[in-house]
Amino acid sequence: MAAHTGCLLEMKGIKKSFHQNQVLKGIDLDVKAGEVHVLLGENGAGKSTLIKILTGAYQKDAGEIYWEGSIVHLDQPVDAMKLGIATIYQELNVIPELKVYENIFLGRELKRGGKISLLHHRAMRKEAERCLETLGQNPKLANEQLGKLGIGQQQLVEIAKAIALEAKLIIMDEPTSSLSAQEVEQLYKVVEELKKKGIAIIFISHRLEEIKYLGDRITILRDGFKIKTLPVKTTEPDYWIELMVGRTLDEKFPKHSFALGKEGFRVENFVVKGAKEPVNFSVRYGEIVGISGLVGAGRTELARAIFGVDSHKGGKVYIDGKEVRIKSPRDAIKAGIAFITEDRKSEGLLLDQPLDFNIGIANMDKFKRGIGLLDLKALRKEALNYVKELKIRPDNIELHSRNLSGGNQQKVVIAKWLCTRAKVFIFDEPTRGIDVGAKVEVYRLMNQLIANGSIVLMISSDLPEILGMCDRVLVMNEGKLTANLPIHEASQDKIMKAATGG
Amino acid sequence: MNEVAVENKNDLSVKTENEHPKNKQTFKKVLSKLGPLLALIILVAVLTLLSDKFLTINNLMNIASQSSINALLGIGMLLAILTAGIDLSVGAILAVSIMFMGIVTVKMGLNPIIGLIVCLAVGTGFGFLNGVLLTKLHLPHPFISTLGTQFIGRGIALIVTAAAPIAGFPLMIQFVGNQFVGPIPVSFLLVIVVYVIFHIFLTRTKTGRYIYAIGGNPEAARLSGINVDRVLLIVYSLSGLMAGLAGLVMVGRVNSAFPLAGLNYESDAIAAVIIGGASFFGGVGTVYGTLIGALTIAVLRNGLNLLNVSADSQMAVIGIVIIAAVYVDVLRQRRSKNKK
Numbered sequence: 001m002a003a004h005t006g007c008l009l010e011m012k013g014i015k016k017s018f019h020q021n022q023v024l025k026g027i028d029l030d031v032k033a034g035e036v037h038v039l040l041g042e043n044g045a046g047k048s049t050l051i052k053i054l055t056g057a058y059q060k061d062a063g064e065i066y067w068e069g070s071i072v073h074l075d076q077p078v079d080a081m082k083l084g085i086a087t088i089y090q091e092l093n094v095i096p097e098l099k100v101y102e103n104i105f106l107g108r109e110l111k112r113g114g115k116i117s118l119l120h121h122r123a124m125r126k127e128a129e130r131c132l133e134t135l136g137q138n139p140k141l142a143n144e145q146l147g148k149l150g151i152g153q154q155q156l157v158e159i160a161k162a163i164a165l166e167a168k169l170i171i172m173d174e175p176t177s178s179l180s181a182q183e184v185e186q187l188y189k190v191v192e193e194l195k196k197k198g199i200a201i202i203f204i205s206h207r208l209e210e211i212k213y214l215g216d217r218i219t220i221l222r223d224g225f226k227i228k229t230l231p232v233k234t235t236e237p238d239y240w241i242e243l244m245v246g247r248t249l250d251e252k253f254p255k256h257s258f259a260l261g262k263e264g265f266r267v268e269n270f271v272v273k274g275a276k277e278p279v280n281f282s283v284r285y286g287e288i289v290g291i292s293g294l295v296g297a298g299r300t301e302l303a304r305a306i307f308g309v310d311s312h313k314g315g316k317v318y319i320d321g322k323e324v325r326i327k328s329p330r331d332a333i334k335a336g337i338a339f340i341t342e343d344r345k346s347e348g349l350l351l352d353q354p355l356d357f358n359i360g361i362a363n364m365d366k367f368k369r370g371i372g373l374l375d376l377k378a379l380r381k382e383a384l385n386y387v388k389e390l391k392i393r394p395d396n397i398e399l400h401s402r403n404l405s406g407g408n409q410q411k412v413v414i415a416k417w418l419c420t421r422a423k424v425f426i427f428d429e430p431t432r433g434i435d436v437g438a439k440v441e442v443y444r445l446m447n448q449l450i451a452n453g454s455i456v457l458m459i460s461s462d463l464p465e466i467l468g469m470c471d472r473v474l475v476m477n478e479g480k481l482t483a484n485l486p487i488h489e490a491s492q493d494k495i496m497k498a499a500t501g502g
Numbered sequence: 503m504n505e506v507a508v509e510n511k512n513d514l515s516v517k518t519e520n521e522h523p524k525n526k527q528t529f530k531k532v533l534s535k536l537g538p539l540l541a542l543i544i545l546v547a548v549l550t551l552l553s554d555k556f557l558t559i560n561n562l563m564n565i566a567s568q569s570s571i572n573a574l575l576g577i578g579m580l581l582a583i584l585t586a587g588i589d590l591s592v593g594a595i596l597a598v599s600i601m602f603m604g605i606v607t608v609k610m611g612l613n614p615i616i617g618l619i620v621c622l623a624v625g626t627g628f629g630f631l632n633g634v635l636l637t638k639l640h641l642p643h644p645f646i647s648t649l650g651t652q653f654i655g656r657g658i659a660l661i662v663t664a665a666a667p668i669a670g671f672p673l674m675i676q677f678v679g680n681q682f683v684g685p686i687p688v689s690f691l692l693v694i695v696v697y698v699i700f701h702i703f704l705t706r707t708k709t710g711r712y713i714y715a716i717g718g719n720p721e722a723a724r725l726s727g728i729n730v731d732r733v734l735l736i737v738y739s740l741s742g743l744m745a746g747l748a749g750l751v752m753v754g755r756v757n758s759a760f761p762l763a764g765l766n767y768e769s770d771a772i773a774a775v776i777i778g779g780a781s782f783f784g785g786v787g788t789v790y791g792t793l794i795g796a797l798t799i800a801v802l803r804n805g806l807n808l809l810n811v812s813a814d815s816q817m818a819v820i821g822i823v824i825i826a827a828v829y830v831d832v833l834r835q836r837r838s839k840n841k842k
Contacts, residue, residue, distance in 0.1 A: 307725075309724070309725060328727075328729070329724060329725050329726070329727050330727040330728070330729060332727075333726075333727040334727075339725065341725060346719070346721060346722070347719075347721050347722055347725055348722055348725070349719065349722060350714070350715050350718040350719050350722055350723075350785070351718065351719065352718050352785050352786055353714060353715070353718055353785070357711065357714075357715075361711070361715055361723075361726045361728075362726040362727050364708040364711060364712075365708070368708060372707055372708070373702070373706045373707060374706050374707060374708065374711065376705075376706065416726065420727075
């Protein structure tokens with residue numbers, strides 16, 4: 001019995017390879033009861049593989065896992081569940097059609113005694129109420145239909161489910177990435193509650209402020225190695241990043257200022273669904289314009305309408321002073337607009353297709369020769385150029401895009417739009433869920449786009465990013481523009497005020 | 503302070519190991535491509551051992567000829583399945599097409615070329631209708647629209663001649679179905695030509711690549727400027743065209759058109775596509791695989807006949823083969839998923 005360690009979980013020398021590619025090269029990790037243990041690393045550093053081994057989704061090649069001092073084997077997810085390991089994934093595992101308490105008891109419903117074993121709804125509801133209450137939530141939530149709740153509350157239901165399962169360790173994989181500011185606050189409170197109960201939390205996040213705020217210890221991974229475990233409170237985020245990327249990042253926001261040119265892009269009279277006033281704005285050459293606002297302020301809806309994804313009435317788009325008619329994404333692409341969507345996987349990538357095809361898909365005409373056959377060599381060559389230019393890794397264009405890390409997937413999506421020779425680039429949360437190193441690369445690319453005479457618009461919920469990269473910021477609230485600020489006049493307070501309509 | 507700095511330096515020197523899995527990858531790629539073919543080869547080997555009549559030119563040509571109708575239907579089905587759809591109406595479309603061809607050439611006595619055109623046009627038209635139902639009426643899944651047209655097509659095939667068969671087609675129409683070039687049946691040559699064209703279509707043309715894109719991720723396809731509706735119309739029209747072509751082969755073989763022709767042929771076509779390694783979720787599948795799938799079914803039927811297995815038991819065996827083939831694919835996918 002290794003009780004002397006006093007750890008809830010200890011992983012020692014964990015190794016894992018896929019094909020001949022060693023992803024984990026001997027990782028140690030220990031987690032104590034009641035602590036928030038942060039895992040930090042670039043995309044592809046091995047975080048998700050390590051987590052999947054811990055949840056029983058993958059099997060380790062070598063190494064040992066100790067749980068409360070004794071060695072355990074996690075051959076399948078149910079083994080981890082039985083120990084008391086629960087995971088809150090980015091994509092929530094809930095069934096919107098069912099009620100909250102039914103979700104909490106999904107798969108292990110309480111039954112009445114007797115031969116027919118009917119479901120015991122009242123007991124389940126009571127227990128669900130209790131779990132919600134321990135999280136500081138309104139117990140009445142238990143009887144709501146889950147689909148009617150916001151993302152933040154749905155996530156709390158998942159946490160309540162973990163509590164109902166008497167989890168001792170909860171793994172949270174970027175839990176705040178799709179939450180609004182208020183929901184994030186609420187989650188922080190819940191995490192505090194969990195700590196008080198002695199529940200350990202493995203917390204994966206790229207948001208440094210949040211790590212600093214919540215974390216107790218931080219383990220930094222790079223290239224499949226554990227670099228270091230540090231106390232959070234007495235070390236600096238800059239140092240973590242240094243350890244994480246293996247070099248010092250000169251600057252988080254590589255902002256360049258360019259000479260302001262004439263107006264290149266103008267949007268007139270776009271009425272976002274649910275709003276009363278139309279949206280009007282314009283963008284000049286040489287400036288990056290940010291669109292800020294709370295989740296649900298209508299920013300993505302505006303971009304989708306401009307790009308012709310959703311229909312709109314009466315909105316007009318001008319490029320270089322000339323009106324362009326856009327009824328479908330096809331028209332938008334022809335007009336020279338690119339839309340780098342928020343959700344890479346569901347809207348940007350063909351996950352089971354090779355990289356060259358992913359990159360060329362929006363501009364196949366470019367590779368058409370003679371009687372309409374595609375010049376596959378030219379496609380491969382062009383794709384390879386982008387792979388090199390954007391440093392997409394691995395640099396194998398035959399690989400399916402599913403097999404790339406988030407940051408590299410984002411680069412593939414950007415390459416797709418570069419390949420269309422677009423003039424106007426609308427980025428929607430371009431750095432969500434990608435690591436610090438890849439973020440900087442995306443920012444540099446925006447600089448390059450501006451330098452090459454493109455128009456860049458960036459929708460972002462990340463205020464430091466808006467303040468760090470943009471020359472001007474538009475703020476939206478309930479579908480209308482509430483502020484248009486040059487960056488030197490903008491501040492977090494001013495933006496938040498405009499974003500909340502105050 | 504100093505200590506930290508030193509440690510820090512050490513940490514930063516950690517490097518990625520260089521991997522070179524290329525050789526092994528190409529080997530695995532070849533193996534996964536060989537997958538369906540391997541099964542066919544094993545099947546052929548077993549049947550050769552069990553029956554001395556199996557591996558003869560005569561019998562092989564028999565198989566080639568027997569596989570051709572299903573191969574033609576299968577290639578249309580492949581397109582539908584690549585877009586994450588399905589075409590349940592191909593058997594019925596085949597019947598309607600040949601009934602109309604029969605009316606035009608036999609009953610009305612028009613030029614066989616006109617009959618041929620009518621046959622292909624009716625097939626394509628029905629396919630187009632499938633596409634319209636899917637893209638314009640926004641029926642939730644082609645399973646529903648093509649199930650509907652299956653009944654409609656079969657109904658029309660029965661109505662037009664009050665369920666009577668039409669026999670006595672001109673030789674020119676029978677040519678594809680019952681003639682040979684040397685030992686090789688013309689119908690199989692037709693299959694080869696069609697398959698080469700479809701291979702080029704799917705791998706080397708814009709629309710062909712779009713078919714894969716739509717099956718893989720329709721939303722991403724639309725946001726990449728692909729006219730999804732147009733591509734789906736083409737897909738179902740082509741599937742209908744192939745059903746008409748398969749009808750032509752059938753008329754040649756039996757020298758008659760009958761309203762219940764092609765009954766349940768969609769099942770064989772789906773089986774060929776799936777045995778050939780295509781994914782029901784769309785975006786994955788090859789022309790080559792579908793050909794192997796169609797040949798596998800033909801070899802199986804032929805072999806079971808040679809072994810005097812009754813038609814009833816044959817059905818059960820083929821069912822088992824379909825499930826086994828898809829299960830192997832599931833295992834393969836699960837393994838590759840686990841690898842990432």
